[in-house]
Amino acid sequence: MVMDLREGFIVLDDMRNVTIRIGKIVEEDEWEPMGPTPRPHILDLRYWDQKLLERYEPFYAPMQDFCNLCTMGPCELSHNKEGACGLDLKTQKARLVVLACLIGASSHTAHARHLVHYLIEKFGPDYPIDLGSNVNIEAPNIRLVFGIRPKTIGDLEQVLDYVEQELVRVLHTTHTGQEESYLDYESKALHVGMLDHVAMEVADIAQIVAFNYPKGDPDAPLIETGFGVLDPNKPVILVIGHNILPARNIVDYLEEHGLEDVVEVAGLCCTAIDTTRYDPKAKIVGTLSFELRAIRSGIPDVVVTDEQCIRADTLRECSKMGIPVVATSEASARGLLDRTHENPDVIIEDLVSGKAKGVLIKDPDKVGEIAVRVALEIRKRRGKKELFMSEEELKAEVQKCTGCARCVFSCPHNLRIDVAMQHAKKNGDFSKFKEIEPSCIACGRCEQSCPKGIRIVDVIMKSSLDQLKAKTGKSRAGRGPIQDVEIRKVGQPIVMGTIPGVIAPIGCPNYPRAREELGQIIEEFLKRRYIVVTSGCHAMDLGMYKDEEGRSLYEKYPGVFDAGGLVNVGSCVANSHISGAAIKIAAIFAQRPLRGNYAEIADYILNRIGAVGLAWGAYSQKAASIATGFNRLGIPAVVGPHSAKYRRAYIGKFWKKEKWWVYDIKSRKKMPVEPAPDALLVCAETKEEAIVQLARLCIRPADTYLGRQIKLTHYIELSQKYLGCLPDDWHLYVRTEADLPVKMRDQLLKILEDEHGWKIDWKNKKILEGPIRPYDAGFNPTLVEHVYEKYTGEKIVR
Amino acid sequence: MSLDKVFEKVTRIFNPADVQASKCASIIKPKVVATMIKKAKRPILITGGKLLEDERIVDFVVKLHEKTGIEILTTGGSSKPLIERGIKPLATVFTLHYITQYLLDPNWKGFDGKGNYDLAVFVGFTTPYYLSRMLSALKHFSKVNTISICEYYQPHAKFSFPNLNEDMYYEALNMILEV
Numbered sequence A: 001m002v003m004d005l006r007e008g009f010i011v012l013d014d015m016r017n018v019t020i021r022i023g024k025i026v027e028e029d030e031w032e033p034m035g036p037t038p039r040p041h042i043l044d045l046r047y048w049d050q051k052l053l054e055r056y057e058p059f060y061a062p063m064q065d066f067c068n069l070c071t072m073g074p075c076e077l078s079h080n081k082e083g084a085c086g087l088d089l090k091t092q093k094a095r096l097v098v099l100a101c102l103i104g105a106s107s108h109t110a111h112a113r114h115l116v117h118y119l120i121e122k123f124g125p126d127y128p129i130d131l132g133s134n135v136n137i138e139a140p141n142i143r144l145v146f147g148i149r150p151k152t153i154g155d156l157e158q159v160l161d162y163v164e165q166e167l168v169r170v171l172h173t174t175h176t177g178q179e180e181s182y183l184d185y186e187s188k189a190l191h192v193g194m195l196d197h198v199a200m201e202v203a204d205i206a207q208i209v210a211f212n213y214p215k216g217d218p219d220a221p222l223i224e225t226g227f228g229v230l231d232p233n234k235p236v237i238l239v240i241g242h243n244i245l246p247a248r249n250i251v252d253y254l255e256e257h258g259l260e261d262v263v264e265v266a267g268l269c270c271t272a273i274d275t276t277r278y279d280p281k282a283k284i285v286g287t288l289s290f291e292l293r294a295i296r297s298g299i300p301d302v303v304v305t306d307e308q309c310i311r312a313d314t315l316r317e318c319s320k321m322g323i324p325v326v327a328t329s330e331a332s333a334r335g336l337l338d339r340t341h342e343n344p345d346v347i348i349e350d351l352v353s354g355k356a357k358g359v360l361i362k363d364p365d366k367v368g369e370i371a372v373r374v375a376l377e378i379r380k381r382r383g384k385k386e387l388f389m390s391e392e393e394l395k396a397e398v399q400k401c402t403g404c405a406r407c408v409f410s411c412p413h414n415l416r417i418d419v420a421m422q423h424a425k426k427n428g429d430f431s432k433f434k435e436i437e438p439s440c441i442a443c444g445r446c447e448q449s450c451p452k453g454i455r456i457v458d459v460i461m462k463s464s465l466d467q468l469k470a471k472t473g474k475s476r477a478g479r480g481p482i483q484d485v486e487i488r489k490v491g492q493p494i495v496m497g498t499i500p501g502v503i504a505p506i507g508c509p510n511y512p513r514a515r516e517e518l519g520q521i522i523e524e525f526l527k528r529r530y531i532v533v534t535s536g537c538h539a540m541d542l543g544m545y546k547d548e549e550g551r552s553l554y555e556k557y558p559g560v561f562d563a564g565g566l567v568n569v570g571s572c573v574a575n576s577h578i579s580g581a582a583i584k585i586a587a588i589f590a591q592r593p594l595r596g597n598y599a600e601i602a603d604y605i606l607n608r609i610g611a612v613g614l615a616w617g618a619y620s621q622k623a624a625s626i627a628t629g630f631n632r633l634g635i636p637a638v639v640g641p642h643s644a645k646y647r648r649a650y651i652g653k654f655w656k657k658e659k660w661w662v663y664d665i666k667s668r669k670k671m672p673v674e675p676a677p678d679a680l681l682v683c684a685e686t687k688e689e690a691i692v693q694l695a696r697l698c699i700r701p702a703d704t705y706l707g708r709q710i711k712l713t714h715y716i717e718l719s720q721k722y723l724g725c726l727p728d729d730w731h732l733y734v735r736t737e738a739d740l741p742v743k744m745r746d747q748l749l750k751i752l753e754d755e756h757g758w759k760i761d762w763k764n765k766k767i768l769e770g771p772i773r774p775y776d777a778g779f780n781p782t783l784v785e786h787v788y789e790k791y792t793g794e795k796i797v798r
Numbered sequence B: 001m002s003l004d005k006v007f008e009k010v011t012r013i014f015n016p017a018d019v020q021a022s023k024c025a026s027i028i029k030p031k032v033v034a035t036m037i038k039k040a041k042r043p044i045l046i047t048g049g050k051l052l053e054d055e056r057i058v059d060f061v062v063k064l065h066e067k068t069g070i071e072i073l074t075t076g077g078s079s080k081p082l083i084e085r086g087i088k089p090l091a092t093v094f095t096l097h098y099i100t101q102y103l104l105d106p107n108w109k110g111f112d113g114k115g116n117y118d119l120a121v122f123v124g125f126t127t128p129y130y131l132s133r134m135l136s137a138l139k140h141f142s143k144v145n146t147i148s149i150c151e152y153y154q155p156h157a158k159f160s161f162p163n164l165n166e167d168m169y170y171e172a173l174n175m176i177l178e179v
Helices: A046-055 A089-123 A140-145 A153-173 A182-211 A244-256 A269-278 A288-297 A314-321 A344-353 A364-382 A391-399 A406-410 A417-427 A431-439 A445-449 A456-463 A465-469 A484-496 A516-527 A536-543 A572-589 A598-608 A621-632 A641-646 A687-696 A705-722 A742-756 A785-792 B003-008 B030-039 B055-068 B079-084 B096-103 B128-141 B166-178
Strands: A057-060 A222-225 A236-240 A264-268 A283-286 A302-305 A325-327 A358-360 A473-476 A502-505 A531-535 A566-570 A611-615 A637-639 A648-651 A661-664 A669-672 A679-683 A759-761 A766-769 B043-047 B071-074 B119-123 B145-148
Touching: A046 A057, A046 A182, A046 A598, A046 A621, A057 A089, A057 A182, A057 B096, A057 B128, A089 A153, A089 A182, A089 A244, A089 A572, A089 A621, A089 A648, A140 A182, A140 A572, A140 A598, A153 A182, A182 A244, A182 A269, A182 A572, A182 A621, A222 A536, A236 A244, A236 A269, A236 A288, A236 A364, A244 A264, A244 A269, A244 A302, A244 A364, A264 A269, A264 A288, A269 A283, A269 A536, A269 A566, A283 A288, A283 A536, A288 A314, A288 A456, A302 A314, A302 A364, A314 A325, A314 A358, A325 A364, A344 A358, A344 A364, A391 A417, A391 A456, A406 A417, A406 A445, A417 A431, A417 A456, A431 A456, A431 A465, A445 A456, A456 A465, A473 A536, A473 A566, A484 A572, A484 A705, A502 A516, A502 A536, A502 A572, A516 A531, A516 A536, A516 A687, A531 A536, A531 A572, A536 A566, A536 A572, A566 A572, A572 A598, A572 A611, A572 A621, A598 A785, A611 A621, A611 A687, A621 A637, A621 A679, A637 A687, A641 A648, A641 A679, A641 B128, A648 B096, A679 B096, A687 A705, A705 A742, A742 A759, B003 B166, B030 B055, B030 B119, B030 B145, B030 B166, B043 B055, B055 B071, B055 B079, B055 B119, B055 B166, B071 B079, B096 B128, B119 B128, B128 B145
Parallel strands: A222 A283, A236 A264, A236 A302, A264 A283, A302 A325, A325 A358, A502 A531, A502 A611, A531 A566, A611 A637, A637 A679, B043 B071, B043 B119, B119 B145
Antiparallel strands: A057 A648, A222 A473, A648 A679, A661 A669, A759 A766
16 A cells, blocks of 8 residues: 655554555655646646647648558548548548557657666755855746645656656557547647656756756857868767767776877767757767768767767668777667677777677667777777768769669658769769758768668768868857746747847758758847757757858857847757747746746746747657657747648637637736737748747737837748748737837738728827727736636636 | 650659658649649649749749749749839748748638649749648648649659759740740
8 A cells, every 4th residue: 555645644553563664755845835737647637638639720831641650551541531440530640640649759858867867876865956146936847737846856856757657548549449529639649748848857857966067057069060170180079869978988087097188079960959058078060961971981989879860870880980889878778799898908899809899788878888988999990081972983983874863852851863973974064062061961861762872871972072061150059948037038028029039940950951040040030139049959050050151150149048048948848948939938027936837837838938048950759759758838830841740730810819819817808809910830841931930839818019110020031031021910919019020010000901991090099999809908818727726716717 | 855845754752762652743834834724713823942043944034924923932032133124023031931831721712812832833943852841731721723833853742843954944934934
């Protein structure tokens, strides 16, 4: 029997032969009254999800019209037919979205569990969570969802217990023969997304406090970034993945042996970011799309892999180049022999001699010695090598091309490799490959489809070697959380709208076109003094986007969470600080209680905080889960066109007036409201379109007239600049003449009168009739009944 | 190979992994595109971001609009070159994702309030995979007829051009205008 006693006392009397064991004493001071949904289970926030899904209708774009998950199938579900289990196509797609989110959230949760387990072993469960004097709300997601203020690393274990339990419960629901409403599957996806942000927060605050990463420092160091920062004249250890532990041990080993300046540590993906948070001397090569570039270049002397977003052919690719691999994670053992407990001298000799192509070393604390000694030995023996291939090989490769274009049809971007090949073959001019290179994600699908076996990726990269070497820049090391003092400063202008929005470029490198487009999008908003807060692959790629003077965006814009600031919070798991910042605005500026109070805070964010995510190159299941977590919290995301392949979006219909309403706590009325934002997840095709959508989705019902005026000014200007005209829907966001951009006021009033039939008092230049609702400075919107009841004291008859 | 022969060939989908169990798009000849636009009660032309970089598709859209009167919904920023050429699109700010969501709703009255559209013609999308997903949604969850006159074969449209090389593609677009 297990008794979970929350409050009160028990009396044990007349008991014999009873053993009482106390598993864990949880001391939680009453820092805030507990809200309605601490540790919510699957159905506890369904009512909030239903509010969102009512407005933001799920949109499904099937990748397949069949299901083959059970042996009654495969079932052909085209045109929304039902399969043998009774599930229709739409609901099957929703189920797959849940599975994708589960994969993503499980990745972060397993990562968090590994870190916490390791840190407790190293430092003990009582190691304090101290993020510095400027960060008092240390774990906004954990406070909001789980309902505790974690004080020690040991406290994080119970949070992970909860997250893991919920993930398993949701996974259970995807078994054949359960849900029949796609809306219920969507609610589960939203639940998983929320849990993901909790798990990410656990992972990041644990590593920040234990490894002494920057703690909300706006002036975190600048880090060398880009393919060109790899020094081919030194032994190079390339660390790939998302878990700092092995890379940290390498950095420690180098320092202990005075080798920091002898051996280079360079990283790909989030391990790169976290390594530079630990040691700013480490370098960032780039994102997943640079993995094949880096390995095929032949520069690395040893490759160390941990987990997530590592190519599944890493060992094969490295073996071709004579680069030994040290795998370190249970998630990607790569078929290698576990040699964790063997003598390092023997392992090193086997790797250096080529007897072993790679090894699995499960203990991260044993990786440093092996990786460093192997890198030193390999470099001595290898000498200098041609990068990618020789000039003769390059010429010979293009001669094999028949122009069949299979590569084009296999390329995720349908890049015209055939045209570049034929041009090079006929004219000896390789310049067209240079045009392809910035858009190439180096996935290698082209090579798999080439009937002549041409090393297409190598051809593209060798032809573009000068521009690859020129890819250098500076990223700011991930600073972790947003400081409470920063929130105090910007909370009000964000909620009022006078800071026009927070743009959050996050996610992976599967961009629709050249990487530079991301920088172009973001600089547009930095110049307009939006707050930009970034993480992961986007944070790295922004470091490679430079102006004519060679300065990266991080060198041009400050790292503060304020208007015109560019904040890099860190790796994937640091996304929790972005959701955390929105939560903290509700807590610090609006004094809303966080503890177990998810729906109220999400409702606050949806109606008031003009934050929008930008996942311009999202490819992974983690990105799906992260975005879905933002969505449940009331934060929309604009995604690149590849994200249509996630199969699901959340898009409202502005013309369905019955869907756009709120309760106004001030007037105590249910009233219509402008459709702002009108989508929670939507694709844009081009950078021009993305820019306009980002500005548009920053508008919120609670904007003050000054804030709305500023937001509309940017929205209209950007639409005129990139779309060539006023946006179609600007009038929907006008409540009063004071909302209108000052310089255009007369012109816009005229359009409102002529084209939309509004009544205008021209003498006083006032709107008399027309808006969806009148402007009220005290407007206090909510979609949630219990929030309305809490602040008005009135009961709503449901 | 002549254009006529190309239109008779079985064509490859733009991504060999985009495999479907149900029917793939029928190849449509330029003349038939023109006829279908003419016969439709509520046809709509939806343009994509390629118009920002391809003047010849802009030319085609302008001429098609002038010749047939087909209304245009612009996405991906394609409004800008069209407006510069005197076209007044019905919508400019809504992405292809939004427009597809609206088309899926039989109760939508269109951007002019006259009712949903019975024929959607797509041209000028730089990202065939994005258009493909939208066509898949329309195929499975709506009764809207769809025609893709982009340069790659679109398996989820009801009708599509085959894969065409550059010269043939512009020739095919011109043939629509000649009808």
